[in-house]
Amino acid sequence: MRTTEGLKPLPPSTNGVPxxxxxxxxxxxxxxxxxxxxxxxxxxxxxxxxTAVINGANTYLQSHFALDPEKDSLWIGMATASAIxxxxxxxxxxxxxxxxxxRRRVLFxxxxxxxxxxxxxxxxxxxxxFIIARVLSGIAIGISSMICPVYIAEIAPAKWRGRLxxxxxxxxxxGIFFTLFINQWIQKTGDTNxxxxxxxRWMLAGEAVPAVVFLALLFTIPESPRWLIxxxxxxxxxxxxxxxxxxxxxxVEIAAVKNVLLQEKGTLSELxxxxxRLPLLIGLVLTMGAQFSGIxxxxxxxxxxxxxxxxxxxxxxxSSVWIGLINFLATFGAILLVDxxxxxxxxxIGNAVQVxxxxxxxxxxxxxxxxxxxxxxVLLYIVAFALAMGPLPWIICSEIFPAKLRGRAMSLSAGxxxxxxxxVAQTFPVLLKEIGSAKTFWIFAIFSGLTFFFVxxxxxxxxxxxxxxxxxxxx
Numbered sequence: 395m396r397t398t399e400g401l402k403p404l405p406p407s408t409n410g411v412p413x414x415x416x417x418x419x420x421x422x423x424x425x426x427x428x429x430x431x432x433x434x435x436x437x438x439x440x441x442x443x444x445t446a447v448i449n450g451a452n453t454y455l456q457s458h459f460a461l462d463p464e465k466d467s468l469w470i471g472m473a474t475a476s477a478i479x480x481x482x483x484x485x486x487x488x489x490x491x492x493x494x495x496x497r498r499r500v501l502f503x504x505x506x507x508x509x510x511x512x513x514x515x516x517x518x519x520x521x522x523x524f525i526i527a528r529v530l531s532g533i534a535i536g537i538s539s540m541i542c543p544v545y546i547a548e549i550a551p552a553k554w555r556g557r558l559x560x561x562x563x564x565x566x567x568x569g570i571f572f573t574l575f576i577n578q579w580i581q582k583t584g585d586t587n588x589x590x591x592x593x594x595r596w597m598l599a600g601e602a603v604p605a606v607v608f609l610a611l612l613f614t615i616p617e618s619p620r621w622l623i624x625x626x627x628x629x630x631x632x633x634x635x636x637x638x639x640x641x642x643x644x645x646v647e648i649a650a651v652k653n654v655l656l657q658e659k660g661t662l663s664e665l666x667x668x669x670x671r672l673p674l675l676i677g678l679v680l681t682m683g684a685q686f687s688g689i690x691x692x693x694x695x696x697x698x699x700x701x702x703x704x705x706x707x708x709x710x711x712x713s714s715v716w717i718g719l720i721n722f723l724a725t726f727g728a729i730l731l732v733d734x735x736x737x738x739x740x741x742x743i744g745n746a747v748q749v750x751x752x753x754x755x756x757x758x759x760x761x762x763x764x765x766x767x768x769x770x771x772v773l774l775y776i777v778a779f780a781l782a783m784g785p786l787p788w789i790i791c792s793e794i795f796p797a798k799l800r801g802r803a804m805s806l807s808a809g810x811x812x813x814x815x816x817x818v819a820q821t822f823p824v825l826l827k828e829i830g831s832a833k834t835f836w837i838f839a840i841f842s843g844l845t846f847f848f849v850x851x852x853x854x855x856x857x858x859x860x861x862x863x864x865x866x867x868x869x
Contacts (some may be wrong), residue, residue, distance in 0.1 A: 424554065426637050430615040431546045431558040435565035436608040437501065437538035440508045442569025443601050444531050445690070446718070448474050450577025451594035458590050459521045468824075469521075475819040476525045477532035481812035484536025489805025493798070496625075497545040497618040500537060505609035507534035509602050516599035531601075532812075539788075540808040544800055547792035548618040551639055552860045556732035556789055560725070563785030567725045569604075571718035576600055578715055620861070623651045624797060650862040651797060657869075660798035669868050670803075673794040676853055677807035680741075680787040683845035685814035687748055688838030689779050691822045692717065692772060713769050720773045724780035736857040737786055738849060744782020745846035751775035752839035760832035783845070787811075793856050796865050 448455075452474060455461070461470050492500045511531035518524035542562050550558040580593050619638075622631035628648060635644035658664065665674065731740060751774040758768045787807075795803035825834045856864055 423637060424551075427550055427554065427558065430549055431561050433608075433611045433615050434501065434542045434545050435561040436604065436611065437504060437542040438562040438565025439569040439572075440601065440605055440608060441535050441538045441542075442566035442571075443573045443604065444477060444508070444511075444535050444569075446570040446573040447577065447597050447601065448477070448528075449574065450581060451597045454586075454589045454594040455524075457586075458594065459524070470823060472525065472820075473521075473528075474823075475816055476528040477535060478812050478816040478819055480529035480532025480534075481536035481539070482532075482809055482816065484533035485540045485808035485812055486536070486805050488537040488540040488808075489801035489803070491801075492541050492544065492621075493801035496621055497541055497548070497801075498612065498615070500541045501545065501612055502609070504534055504537040504541065505605060505612060507531075507537070508605035509609065512599060512601035512605055516595040536808065536812055539811060540801070540804050543788040543792040544804050545618055547789070547861065548620040548800075549616075549634075549638065551643070552858060552863075553733065555793070556737070556857065557729050559789035559792060560729045560732055560785040562788055563780075564722075564725045564729065567718070567721045567780065567784070571715075571722040573597075573600075574715045574718040619647070620651055620797060623648060624655060647860075650860060654797050654862045654865050657866075658796050658798045662799070662802065665796070665799050665803055665806075670796065672852070673868055674803070674806070676794060677787075677791045677803070678810050679845065679848050680783075680790060681807050681811040682814040683745075683841060683848070684779075684783040684787050685811060685818055686838065686841035687745075687779065687783060687845070688752065688818065688835065688841075689784070690815050690818055691834075691838070692776070716769065716773065717776055721776050721780050721784075724777040725785065727781050728785045731781070732785065732789065733857060736855050737790055738853055738855050740782045741786055741849045741853065742846060744778045744786075745842050745849065747778035748775055748783070748842040749839050749846065751778060752835050752842060756832040756835035756839065759830070759835065763831070783842075790856060793861060793864055794868075797861070 452470075455473055456470060459473075461473070488500055488504075507530060511527055511534055515524060515527035515531060518527060542565075543559060546559050546562060547555055577597050580596050581589055584593060616634045617630070619631040619634040622628070622634070632644045632648060635647050638644075639647075664670070728740065751771050754771045755768065755775065758765050758771065791804055791807040792800075822834070825837075854867075859867075
């Protein structure tokens with residue numbers, strides 16, 4: 395498949411460096427970009443698998459390691475949140491290494507770590523070994539959350555960047571759905587005793603298969619052309635950009651990247667300067683707002699939530715599968731709309747619907763927790779999240795930061811995701827016990843409302859603009 399795309403002119407430089415000339419693409423292969431983005435999105439699949447697999451394994455883990463829900467709620471939270479403890483350093487350090495050694499090398503390390511952690515988390519002899527293995531898996535998740543969106547953003551043409559960036563989120567939700575389905579299938583394979591001894595191990599070990607596939611396919615994709623330009627490997631970058639959009643596209647992109655690089659110092663102090671204060675704030679608010687809306691409470695604990703509401707373990711597993719399926723299907727809506735409707739309208743609509751759905755979920759828990767409407771409004775929340783706050787923070791954060799600091803800046807945003815996620819995962823069981831389900835979901839609704847108003851008043855649209863145009867706009 396071939397595509398042509400007109401590029402908008404860059405704004406003039408503010409320090410005397412001329413902007414890159416405007417040109418129109420020659421023929422290039424969008425299939426090449428799609429393949430590279432799809433391979434990278436397998437990192438999102440492993441992210442989703444690893445974060446959701448604990449949902450099905452949790453109940454049997456508690457029995458296997460003799461954890462009492464009343465006495466050991468802190469340790470139950472630790473079993474769920476242990477991976478997230480690894481996510482924070484994984485995300486924070488991946489940016490530095492990707493800026494120094496390249497995006498592709500960090501992707502290789504990520505794939506190896508996913509494979510190793512899947513095996514180790516399935517064979518622990520005690521609870522401490524399990525926690526260590528899950529921390530390793532968290533490091534891999536943290537790395538993937540930082541490096542995969544950046545790689546896709548740096549290789550994708552502006553016209554396709556939103557849709558291709560959404561493949562990472564599609565990978566996540568596919569991993570979540572696949573995991574919930576596999577968990578249900580394994581759970582039905584044997585009785586409770588078998589699941590307590592063996593079932594949860596198979597749930598965790600299954601991740602090794604896609605991790606090995608990811609590792610093998612990484613040999614077939616190139617390094618990020620923007621990173622290659624940054625380190626002076628212009629000839630290699632030109633070769634890759636030619637395959638993406640043709641010779642004219644390559645020359646325009648190289649000129650644009652070199653233009654912004656001349657205007658950057660590449661120091662962390664520059665990232666915290668007044669020019670980049672707003673993009674840094676946008677990154678932190680969107681990533682933390684997504685977590686504080688309660689998404690991972692539902693993904694991690696949906697089986698427990700519906701088991702407590704219905705008293706039926708099989709119905710709880712079925713409800714979790716419905717959540718994964720709707721999350722998966724609704725993400726296609728984001729892929730279709732993100733480059734047409736734009737980032738800002740989707741964020742506003744998604745957060746508004748989240749507020750409504752979460753308020754009603756809280757009301758159902760308060761007055762009729764066994765109502766069949768509970769699942770319906772949880773699914774409405776999932777649809778809203780999958781259309782906006784699921785994919786868009788990853789896409790936007792990979793777009794808004796300066797070239798020399800993109801890896802490290804993305805690390806700050808990805809790290810904030812996992813800090814917020816850790817807070818939610820660790821406190822959710824405690825909140826349920828201390829203040830109840832209704833008030834807990836109302837708190838999530840408040841955070842969704844705050845994110846709505848921030849987007850309304852502070853977020854500028856980035857649809858259809860090159861990374862270099864976005865960067866220069868902050869100045």
